[in-house]
Amino acid sequence: MGESMNIWSMIIGATLIGKLVMFSLFVLSILSWVIIVQKWIIIKDAEKEVFNFEKLFWSGMDLSQLFRDGTNKLKKEDVSIIGMENLFRSGFKEFTRLRQQPGIDSDAVMEGSQRAMRVALAREERVLERHLPILATVGSVSVYIGLFGTVWGIMMAFFDLAAQSQASLAVVAPGIAEALFATEMGLFAAIPAVLAFNRYSASVNSITDSYYTFMDEFSSILHRQAHTRRQEKTA
Amino acid sequence: MTMFAFHPMALLLKHEGYPPAVLAAILIHGLLLYIILDNPFLRNDMVDLDTPVYISATTAEENPQRLRRLQQIQQEQAREAAAQRQREQEAAAQAAREEEARRQAELQEQQRLEQQRSEQELAQRRQAEQEAQREAQRQAQIEEQQRLERQRQEQLAREQQAAQQAEAERQQQLAAQREADARAVDTYSAIVHNTVTRNWVIPPSARNGMTAVLAIRLVPTGEVISVEIIQSSGDAAFDRSVEQAVRRAARFPELQGMSTSLFEASFRNLTLTFRPEDLLR
Numbered sequence: 001m002g003e004s005m006n007i008w009s010m011i012i013g014a015t016l017i018g019k020l021v022m023f024s025l026f027v028l029s030i031l032s033w034v035i036i037v038q039k040w041i042i043i044k045d046a047e048k049e050v051f052n053f054e055k056l057f058w059s060g061m062d063l064s065q066l067f068r069d070g071t072n073k074l075k076k077e078d079v080s081i082i083g084m085e086n087l088f089r090s091g092f093k094e095f096t097r098l099r100q101q102p103g104i105d106s107d108a109v110m111e112g113s114q115r116a117m118r119v120a121l122a123r124e125e126r127v128l129e130r131h132l133p134i135l136a137t138v139g140s141v142s143v144y145i146g147l148f149g150t151v152w153g154i155m156m157a158f159f160d161l162a163a164q165s166q167a168s169l170a171v172v173a174p175g176i177a178e179a180l181f182a183t184e185m186g187l188f189a190a191i192p193a194v195l196a197f198n199r200y201s202a203s204v205n206s207i208t209d210s211y212y213t214f215m216d217e218f219s220s221i222l223h224r225q226a227h228t229r230r231q232e233k234t235a
Numbered sequence: 236m237t238m239f240a241f242h243p244m245a246l247l248l249k250h251e252g253y254p255p256a257v258l259a260a261i262l263i264h265g266l267l268l269y270i271i272l273d274n275p276f277l278r279n280d281m282v283d284l285d286t287p288v289y290i291s292a293t294t295a296e297e298n299p300q301r302l303r304r305l306q307q308i309q310q311e312q313a314r315e316a317a318a319q320r321q322r323e324q325e326a327a328a329q330a331a332r333e334e335e336a337r338r339q340a341e342l343q344e345q346q347r348l349e350q351q352r353s354e355q356e357l358a359q360r361r362q363a364e365q366e367a368q369r370e371a372q373r374q375a376q377i378e379e380q381q382r383l384e385r386q387r388q389e390q391l392a393r394e395q396q397a398a399q400q401a402e403a404e405r406q407q408q409l410a411a412q413r414e415a416d417a418r419a420v421d422t423y424s425a426i427v428h429n430t431v432t433r434n435w436v437i438p439p440s441a442r443n444g445m446t447a448v449l450a451i452r453l454v455p456t457g458e459v460i461s462v463e464i465i466q467s468s469g470d471a472a473f474d475r476s477v478e479q480a481v482r483r484a485a486r487f488p489e490l491q492g493m494s495t496s497l498f499e500a501s502f503r504n505l506t507l508t509f510r511p512e513d514l515l516r
Contacts, residue, residue, distance in 0.1 A: 026264070031260075033256075033259065033263055034253070035256070036260075037252070037260060041247045041248065041255065042248075045252075165422070166418065188267075
């Protein structure tokens with residue numbers, strides 16, 4: 001109990017700069033944790049969606065049926081369709097729309113649907129990667145802020161020491177403890193932020209990879225369809 | 236259609252998952268603050284028990300018709316019983332009146348006796364009361380005396396304690412003063428020693444084991460007014476060098492700041508001991 005009182009009185013008794021450093025580190029830590037949890041929710045959801053949609057897509061279901069199911073789902077619930085299904089929907093929508101145009105070249109159809117999918121993919125990537133740079137910034141900067149607080153605190157402690165005629169440890173000890181507390185807070189903010197940043201960048205990379213793979217696979221299916229249809233027409 | 240089924244993430248995903256994220260972050264930091272500060276009041280709050288919920292049950296009225304019939308039967312029975320009681324009462328009243336006359340006579344006799352007895356008792360009680368009052372007065376006087384005595388003793392004890400405490404405080408202050416003085420003496424001695432040592436040129440003839448003791452007289456401004464060798468090292472060059480060192484230092488301006496009593500006690504007549512091995516020879 002005595003220890004804890006010491007920490008509290010230390011924070012209260014810190015210099016203005018020390019208080020500013022501690023406060024900003026506390027705010028940075030809260031910010032980074034908000035992003036850590038929010039990103040965790042988003043990325044877990046995306047991973048789950050990739051798994052579920054791939055299973056559904058390769059289950060041999062009719063593609064137009066899959067598209068209609070998605071439309072119904074959009075109407076029924078107030079959820080937005082994300083990730084791989086979003087890619088599928090934009091590509092398929094563009095494909096059917098272009099194919100209904102009379103006298104259109106099948107290469108143009110393919111090109112259009114691929115462009116639509118690329119746009120959707122860019123959007124998905126942006127959603128997944130949003131706020132990740134903040135984590136990286138907190139991870140690298142908060143250590144420096146803490147270091148600044150420590151250096152400042154130790155400098156102040158030495159000034160106090162110089163003002164005394166007799167040097168004693170009791171004069172400098174509180175200042176140095178306060179200074180070290182700043183570094184500790186900086187590390188506390190930085191470690192989870194760096195860990196989460198590395199973990200989440202890897203996850204986002206793997207999810208984006210699976211999106212690219214899916215886009216290629218789906219384009220090849222569409223290409224086959226367009227090609228077959230043209231052959232029928234010419235035959 | 237497993238995809239479209241409700242899954243627990245759906246609740247978290249509202250507003251891109253920000254509300255639960257903010258909540259979790261605040262919780263984590265609240266927990267951290269709690270661990271760091273470990274506020275005992277907070278802990279008391281957390282032990283607060285849930286107040287139990289009491290449910291009271293009452294039976295509802297059932298079958299009103301049966302109840303009404305039961306009431307009718309009861310009323311009839313009551314009426315019959317009342318008539319019976321009326322008859323019995325009339326017979327009893329006659330007997331009672333005769334009995335009453337007889338009892339009245341007895342009662343008067345009794346009352347007379349009673350009054351006599353009560354008067355006697357009253358007299359006795361009055362006497363007893365007076366005695367008790369006197370006794371109480373005496374008791375009160377004794378108690379008052381005892382109380383005064385106790386107060387005096389307590390006062391005495393308090394004074395003694397206060398005196399002891401004052402004495403203890405004085406001792407403590409003295410001890411603190413002595414300690415501070417000792418520390419100051421150490422500091423100033425170190426200053427003097429350093430200054431002299433800086434000015435000391437050790438002659439080549441100096442050998443380990445040589446010891447020269449100097450008596451120095453200082454004035455409160457820190458100036459050296461006399462140097463005297465009270466124990467020679469046996470080597471004239473060494474002795475000279477030592478004396479020269481003090482003369483060259485000439486003045487210790489740091490000593491000006493110290494209190495007069497301390498100076499008189501420790502620094503007016505200063506003894507310095509010189510050994511060549513002090514300087515890593």
